[in-house]
Amino acid sequence: MRYSTSRETxxxxxxxxxxRSGQIESWGRxxxxxxxxxxxxxKPTPTIEFKHGCEFSIIFYNDMSIITxxxxxxxxxxxxxxxxxxxxxxxxxxPRITAPILGTKLGINERNVRNNIKTLKNAGxxxxxxxxxxxxxxxxxxxx
Numbered sequence: 274m275r276y277s278t279s280r281e282t283x284x285x286x287x288x289x290x291x292x293r294s295g296q297i298e299s300w301g302r303x304x305x306x307x308x309x310x311x312x313x314x315x316k317p318t319p320t321i322e323f324k325h326g327c328e329f330s331i332i333f334y335n336d337m338s339i340i341t342x343x344x345x346x347x348x349x350x351x352x353x354x355x356x357x358x359x360x361x362x363x364x365x366x367x368p369r370i371t372a373p374i375l376g377t378k379l380g381i382n383e384r385n386v387r388n389n390i391k392t393l394k395n396a397g398x399x400x401x402x403x404x405x406x407x408x409x410x411x412x413x414x415x416x417x
Contacts, residue, residue, distance in 0.1 A: 304321065307319060311333075316333075316334060317334045317366065319331045319332055319333045319334065320332040320367055322369070332367065332368075332369070352396065353392075353393070353396070353398070354389070356379060356381065356385075356389055357389050357392060357393055360379070360386070360389055360390065360393065361398065361412060363375055363378060364410040364412060368409040368410045368411065369408075369409045369410075372386045372387055372390065373386075397413055398413060399413060400413055
């Protein structure tokens with residue numbers, strides 16, 4: 274995750290209005306407060322993705338992703354390898370995860386990741402929605 278540590282606001286007029294209305298207490302603490310609140314409630318910290326220096330998205334994870342992750346492990350343990358199980362877990366945690374990032378997190382090369390993804394797709398356990406660059410993964414219900 275990368276974000277500016279600068280206390281400078283992008284739009285000082287809007288920031289000033291929020292400050293005067295009492296909706297913010299100071300500049301530059303939003304991400305820190307979000308992460309602290311997630312930890313306090315026992316939730317995973319969100320994934321923050323920055324694009325083109327000025328666009329960003331925040332992906333929050335709810336209890337359903339944790340439940341789904343456990344259910345996947347229980348129901349398909351015998352049908353897939355440990356590596357494939359870990360790929361599924363990472364996809365549930367971050368549906369927009371890429372093959373290179375999966376490889377880094379799993380300590381395997383990208384080709385191996387792609388072969389495992391192909392196996393999972395052929396088994397009907399995952400599918401890709403959208404383009405390779407801007408799409409995301411869906412863990413299907415076919416395995417239930």
